[in-house]
Amino acid sequence: MALLIYSKNHPVADWGAAIAKLAPDLDIRLYPEIGDPADIDVALVWKPPPGLLQSLPNLKLIQSFGAGVDGILADPNVPRHVPLARVVDGRLTVGMSEYVLLHVLRYHRQMETMLQNQRNRTWRWLPPVDASERIIGIMGMGTLGTDAAKKLLPFGFQVIGWSRSLKAVDGVTSFHGDEHLDGFLKLCNVLVCLLPLTPQTRGIINRRTLSLLPRGAYLINAGRGGHVVEADLLHALDSDWLSGATLDVFNEEPLPPESPFWTHPKVTVTPHNAADSIPAHVAPQIVDNIRRLQKGQPILRLVDYERGY
Ligand code: NDP
Ligand code: OXD
Numbered sequence: 001m002a003l004l005i006y007s008k009n010h011p012v013a014d015w016g017a018a019i020a021k022l023a024p025d026l027d028i029r030l031y032p033e034i035g036d037p038a039d040i041d042v043a044l045v046w047k048p049p050p051g052l053l054q055s056l057p058n059l060k061l062i063q064s065f066g067a068g069v070d071g072i073l074a075d076p077n078v079p080r081h082v083p084l085a086r087v088v089d090g091r092l093t094v095g096m097s098e099y100v101l102l103h104v105l106r107y108h109r110q111m112e113t114m115l116q117n118q119r120n121r122t123w124r125w126l127p128p129v130d131a132s133e134r135i136i137g138i139m140g141m142g143t144l145g146t147d148a149a150k151k152l153l154p155f156g157f158q159v160i161g162w163s164r165s166l167k168a169v170d171g172v173t174s175f176h177g178d179e180h181l182d183g184f185l186k187l188c189n190v191l192v193c194l195l196p197l198t199p200q201t202r203g204i205i206n207r208r209t210l211s212l213l214p215r216g217a218y219l220i221n222a223g224r225g226g227h228v229v230e231a232d233l234l235h236a237l238d239s240d241w242l243s244g245a246t247l248d249v250f251n252e253e254p255l256p257p258e259s260p261f262w263t264h265p266k267v268t269v270t271p272h273n274a275a276d277s278i279p280a281h282v283a284p285q286i287v288d289n290i291r292r293l294q295k296g297q298p299i300l301r302l303v304d305y306e307r308g309y
Helices: 012-022 090-108 110-120 143-155 178-185 209-212 228-237 279-295
Strands: 002-008 025-028 040-045 060-066 134-137 157-162 172-175 189-191 217-221 242-247 265-269
Touching: 002 012, 002 090, 012 025, 012 279, 025 157, 040 189, 040 279, 060 279, 090 110, 090 143, 090 217, 090 242, 090 279, 134 143, 143 172, 143 265, 172 178, 178 209, 209 228, 228 242
Parallel strands: 002 025, 002 040, 040 060, 134 157, 134 189, 157 172, 189 217, 217 242, 242 265
Antiparallel strands: none
């Protein structure tokens, strides 16, 4: 069984080593050393060059390096008859919840103002706001959004979620479907985007939807850059409608040096590492799927090509 590994973002040699340790029998090939394309049974990829997957005639499984698969589905010629699996990993999920908590708490505790005051040697007491007065809205109540929502609750925040289907998460008010999006947004003091990027969600954070947020709200986007219409976000920040934004993902990555986000006083930029796939943690589930393929058992963590996630 031959496994091709391709990614510009991940240390592919480390991934190859982690997988080889668990499955020494695998014939592992690191792109561009493909050898005969007809040999390749499984492709472990992140944003593969368009046409690469289609050029592998005997491909039986596409495995994403990450939780998101938009970078794979961006290739119009991805062979959609081949099962596509994604990563669902406890450590990655915890990492994302850490990121969400960090930035929600930072906004809740008015840290930006405190830091600014410190720089100005200003000793100014700020009236505390009780967490119960803040409504945190999570767009995308899947693996990551649900965990983050549950971890926000013990702090006393009001937590609401929006997804395609109705959810029953104790303590979290569920909104679902396009018809309930506006009602959800009108409540969010902090909007956290943990959606997958699909044709339905592209550009969902735009001038109209941002204008529905209460004045002074914050945005935390760790979904994908394509969720945000960047010019509309800048307008919402500059017109003082939004108090701040934390952005981990961008339309263009790495974020180009000329991007206004780098220096915007209300923006925190992180380099798409809110939550990462770590070889030692994730290699076992990849090897498990390969073993399942070999034994003709169901592949786990499958993506629905129709839904796009
Ligand atoms: P899941 O597939 O588990 O969850 C996706 C959620 O989004 C589901 O609740 C789904 O609704 C909802 N959703 C999808 N489409 C729509 C829509 N059109 N309208 C309303 N809700 C919708 O994904 P994960 O939680 O595992 O990951 C989410 C995303 O996070 C990834 O796709 C990736 O883009 C991003 N990510 C970012 C990382 C980073 O470091 N910045 C790291 C890992 C992931 P329903 O439940 O009803 O189907
Ligand atoms: C992912 C990511 O989707 O890293 O896992 O963004």
